[in-house]
Amino acid sequence: AQSVTQLGSHVSVSEGALVLLRCNYSSSVPPYLFWYVQYPNQGLQLLLKYTTGATLVKGINGFEAEFKKSETSFHLTKPSAHMSDAAEYFCAVRDNTNAGKSTFGDGTTLTVKP
């Protein structure tokens, strides 16, 4: 079975500082990887995805993530944090069965301080 580990359930940064949210996965086959963002009282919104090809993927709101197979990682970064980035972020890996379901990490809450 696949699994996802998000290191740090809470991350706090100052406005304008680098955002780094860590995600490691386990998969016996090349994975499909995703980051979702959840704002308060809303559903999850797809931020970016890695399927195949370029290992550095860019998403919405200035976020990007790099797939590193050797490290089984898919960390999410943003060069300069905005107050509006405060939310919960979930990393997910697509299950390698035919079902298409994804396994999600426990989430990381990002706080942005003024």
Add this chain to the structure above:
Amino acid sequence: GAGVSQSPSNKVTEKGKDVELRCDPISGHTALYWYRQSLGQGLEFLIYFQGNSAPDKSGLPSDRFSAERTGGSVSTLTIQRTQQEDSAVYLCASSFEPKGVYGYTFGSGTRLTVV
């Protein structure tokens, strides 16, 4: 519709009662998923529908939980004899691609509180 629609947005029920949660996916999306999000935890897979195939029910936590999808569109998640541990946000998602390769579009969820 423009997005995934879930109703009701909030539901408070008494322990032992049955509840029905509804999901209306994006038109044309063939795959539909139900997940549960408990307080402070990640998402727990419940069930997956794809076209006319038999649903993947491997995530349903007990036989009190069931779901159906009528006409390949609207889905209803039913919880019988609700327990306090069923309190959570129930999220529905859909995808146009059946294998979930490109990610999901989620609804805003139904917050279920069992008292």
